[in-house]
Amino acid sequence: MSLAPRAVIVHRTTEYEELVARHGTHGQAAFVLTSRGRDIEEVAERHRRTRRALAEVAAAVPLTWRQARVERADLDRFLFAAEDVVVVVGQDGLVANVAKYLAGQPVVGVDTDPGRNPGVLVRHRAPDTAALLPAALAPGAGSGTEELTMVEAVADDTQRLVALNEIYLGAPGHQTARYRLGLDGDGGAVEAQASSGVLVGTGTGATGWLRSVWQERGADLRLPGRTEERLLWFVREAWPSPATGTSLIAGELTADGRLRITVESERLIAFGDGMETDSLELTWGQSVRVGVCGERLRLVG
Known part of the structure; x- marks a missing residue:
């Protein structure tokens, strides 16, 4: 029996999460940024957009599929399989980070911050995921993919x-x-x-x-x-x-x-x-x- 397809959702820790981890609390991180003339709300809003996109992508995975999630720092320890469809949720650079660990699996790039990211490799929005996942494995799907050197x-x-x-x-x-x-x-x-x-x-x-x-x-x-x-x-x-x-x-x-x-x-x-x-x-x-x-x-x- 062949395994059901697996959607592997790749993401990275957000700037907001890194700030809170470094300073301990939201309030302390906000204080530090304010002392440097920055507003934490801008960073927090990007974090919320990323989390919303991740939730929407996860919810779009077909019920008959398996699902996994991997953070960028763990890519070198994650075992990708032949039946995977990789969904990169984040910036263009995150697609490049995951590319070296793949062996021909299709990659869907989802942009969490349109207008801020160039969108060269993350070309889609979270609502597109439901249609893109089955299409990536459908017969003739190769015509809808670009094979990058x-x-x-x-x-x-x-x-x-x-x-x-x-x-x-x-x-x-x-x-x-x-x-x-x-x-x-x-x-x-x-x-x-x-x-x-x-x-x-x-x-x-x-x-x-x-x-x-x-x-x-x-x-x-x-x-x-x-x-x-x-x-x-x-x-x-x-x-x-x-x-x-x-x-x-x-x-x-x-x-x-x-x-x-x-x-x-x-x-x-x-x-x-x-x-x-x-x-x-x-x-x-x-x-x-x-x-x-x-x-x-x-x-x-």
Whole structure:
């Protein structure tokens, strides 16, 4: 007997909940914000909107389905199943946070704060959930989903990291990163570098950090589309010296291209989509290859 579908509702702790947890009570949190010229009511109202959206989404799950709820901090310990439909309730970034843990499950993004969030990945409202959940698993549902390109980093010790927006490789604590950088199949061209790190991003990431670097550089590179099997990479603040160069500082990777980085620092890390707590640990002499990921994020609608 096959299992009934399961709706997995992903959310994150609200700013209001974090404030109350830090200061103990609503009143104390309000006092602290007031002393800083802020009004807690603005934060509390966003919290109430989020809670209303979560309740509405949970109530929309069909009675014959199973249901689970997971907070962002627990994603790395949650086991997603093949029959899941993932409902992300929150901001665009929360979709990116969950993407790395999935294996083709459809994702419905629900915006809890329309007008405040860009809505690039959380494209729906809570009242839409009742219709979207069955449709996500219906025959032919693929025509209503967008398969977004992801980026992966694979180390020589088999550590692997996947991200929806971008992967950043650099030194913890924002110190200088030292490494050798080259492109697979590029005639063996390799350059020793000292920089603030390397950023490799997708078309989805082109609405965030990748775009900011691209605009600053004025690079003669076209930003990739969200479903395009193409990535852009940039070296941040490369430093020229007798031992390090700056000739390989930007480029693109197609589906079969890989950027190879060999560590020449005591310790470097690679993390995706801003989640530094879930990173690859790399030590002197290790190599990591970064390129287009074989898996896609299936975003509904």
